[in-house]
Amino acid sequence: MATPVEITRAPAIFPLDRWYVAGFSWELKDKPVARTILSRPMVLFRAQDGKVAALQDRCCHRDLPLSCGNVEGAGLRCGYHGLLFDTTGKCVEIPGQERIPAKACVTAYPLRERDQILWVWVGATPDSQPKDEPPAYRFHSDAAYRFGGDVYHYDAPWQLIHDNLLDLSHLGYVHLKTIGGNPTLHMNAAVKVESTEETVRVIRLMPESDPPPTYASAWPFAGKIDRWQEVEFHPSHCAIWTGAMDHGTGSYDDPERHGFHMRGFHGVTPETETTTHYFWTIATNPHPDRTDVTTLVVDQTAATFEEDKVIIEAQYRNQMRQGPGPNIDIHVDAGPNRARRLITKLRQAAAAV
Amino acid sequence: MATPVEITRAPAIFPLDRWYVAGFSWELKDKPVARTILSRPMVLFRAQDGKVAALQDRCCHRDLPLSCGNVEGAGLRCGYHGLLFDTTGKCVEIPGQERIPAKACVTAYPLRERDQILWVWVGATPDSQPKDEPPAYRFHSDAAYRFGGDVYHYDAPWQLIHDNLLDLSHLGYVHLKTIGGNPTLHMNAAVKVESTEETVRVIRLMPESDPPPTYASAWPFAGKIDRWQEVEFHPSHCAIWTGAMDHGTGSYDDPERHGFHMRGFHGVTPETETTTHYFWTIATNPHPDRTDVTTLVVDQTAATFEEDKVIIEAQYRNQMRQGPGPNIDIHVDAGPNRARRLITKLRQAAAAV
């Protein structure tokens, strides 16, 4: 629960005027969902006409969270005195009263649903409207893939998760049981880092290596494998394409390369300056000769991401306890450091508004 | 547990030189009870001679709460080094030492027991003494009534509970299962609001209405009922008289009207600026043809008040998280707003002392 102290604190500064992941389609059933995004308390809901909406999570009458209320018809009704709001945030009914004051309304945030991802527009100003549409993510809709995922809550700031996703060398020490192990392999992999104004790409190749546990269970490899990890970082999310093919049977440069694929989607959305929502899915192309591959891949990925959560939250608690650094950089930090510079620029731009 | 930070905070301001509810007679058995009232940590106990007392809950020797000690004879003995205090707060024994220093004493607060309610006098100055006796509450002693109740702890400031008790329109949305439901009826009821320097009265009448679940189970109504809700607000407590009679069989103006009665006592006592003790009882006149009416009424009232607690604590957390308001007022707010103005005046008077 937030405390009065926090109210008086200066608001955190995040990149604004952009889409952030607010959730997944399957989260919005008949009940509203409370979720704070970039320190803005929101209630997400799906009206009975199927439309999704994000409103400020506070009734304008007596401050009850609207997420304590109920979806009714095309709107959301407050659970205390029954004020009814539509998906634009306008109060359309005050029980027992004819006149509805013009001030009877709550902030509405543009919300889009695309490939089962819910995207919310967070503007730099109250009247900021979307400049574009949120990105597509085809692996949630591609028949060749099956996927599953979850929503994790982190007691750590979002950039520690960026660091983790952009440097997969930690697999060697953190994820021995699933996709990692073999530290020397991971630490010595050839790494290529590229970046633009809005993206960072890190590519790590591990030719002629041994398949890690998850790979071996999911795909009938002949022996040694050529393995890749391609991380594409965006301020709002990462797309991580990992996989492998039998050694020497294809090219890393072929965008349609065959073999075993794990396509990870990672929506990393600040809840507050110090806490984060982590929306992840993993999509894979199940091998015809293996059963339950999707379940296997999703379960082992969940276990893997829980290992990351333990590490990252311990890292953050330690920074809070001892203050961060001074830190030394090592060879694996090139990708994470570029992402940090990118975010810093965007934060400065947001602060300047 | 309080933190050092809180010590340095300016003390909350409450109406002073008056009686507040500190508990119920049946709470004081052989063990002392720790209870903070208006930010004053107190220990309540019943000495073996039956006398009740309220002392500062800190031994003057080494600060152990006296509530960790034991009732002994006419006093309370500290559980660390055995200092013995009488009901006036005077130390009457220091084990192993002849002389008892004059400073060996703790603050005593005037405590009265009346109709099974414990009332404590909280003065504006350390030497303030009661100017009057605490009010009687006859429904705890009237043979025509049976009652039961409980003590709830609220993580919310007391005035949010006043708001709730003075506006029973929320029954339509919060208490569907017991005394509520039928929102239109509640929201459209005729309401009369009166007030004085120290009280606010809100009367809501619902003639020719349907009996809600609790009423129907407790009383053999013929059909439609004439239902009333009379809320009498005082700074320290509310007396809420609700009930109903068969439609057209009596007058709302008759103070001795027949039918089904629920007499609610609500002691609302600030623990701190942001937390509250809620001492409630419900008394009813059991119908001879129905069994276990008291149990039914008390259990359903408890369920009802737990629903209020959920709403009010969620409302307060939300105000802390987002800051209060700006709020709009609606038709049901007349009573609550008068009570707020009344308390504001009393707080200003207390601050001026």
Place this chain on the structure above:
Amino acid sequence: MATPVEITRAPAIFPLDRWYVAGFSWELKDKPVARTILSRPMVLFRAQDGKVAALQDRCCHRDLPLSCGNVEGAGLRCGYHGLLFDTTGKCVEIPGQERIPAKACVTAYPLRERDQILWVWVGATPDSQPKDEPPAYRFHSDAAYRFGGDVYHYDAPWQLIHDNLLDLSHLGYVHLKTIGGNPTLHMNAAVKVESTEETVRVIRLMPESDPPPTYASAWPFAGKIDRWQEVEFHPSHCAIWTGAMDHGTGSYDDPERHGFHMRGFHGVTPETETTTHYFWTIATNPHPDRTDVTTLVVDQTAATFEEDKVIIEAQYRNQMRQGPGPNIDIHVDAGPNRARRLITKLRQAAAAV
């Protein structure tokens, strides 16, 4: 978990350039142990060559606690990216990288192991080195004695524990079931208090008294006993020698006196300004005619010290809630007050550095 607020707080001031108890030998098995000593977060571990070490509990790369890592060979490997540190805090391996920057190191604290007690040197300056060796404690190594103990964590500052150990009069009220009871006896015992620059001694004699429960079960006394309590206070620990012999069969002045002995070691080490590590053991000389005396004495001592913990934490919470005092002193406070003056002097000296 520490919060950002605490970081900005001025560091607590403790006596420095001295040894504090950091733990017991048997705590260091194959896993590292995280322990904050005088607000310095440390990781304690025993390398595979048997050497013990205390390092700052933060990897110099990305701040993960090294206590989340693993002991490997002569060092400790970080659990995130695998940096390996030796017992001097020097990073000796960065996986996947040839060059190890000079800055790749963490603070090491001098740690000694003596009579199964781990002592850490906390200096007034970063480069402060031990001026002497930590004290011996022969009762952990003396064949005539058996002992056991434990490590308790206190949510209370260390000096409240000093007060408790230096005033055993509280046995009469707090420890009725084991070594106490009979308050009048304890409160009226003859007490002698002596002190030096670095120690306080409190001696309490209870001639011709009745054996308390623990004594009676552990030793076949004939009847009345001559009982003693000798508390020797040092800033880092207390040695408490209690025991009894059959009445009139020996002299309190004989350092080799016969009878039943309980030798308590009490390492009292600040974790932070407001929390404390309490490292205790109890050693006894088992009577040949009694079985399981050690288990009995250790178990009953544990129960006794848990009673102290309850009282002291309640006392501290109350001081935080109400502010300390004003307090009155009574006859039993002479010893505790001298220890407080001693610590105050040492704190002033440390603050002056």
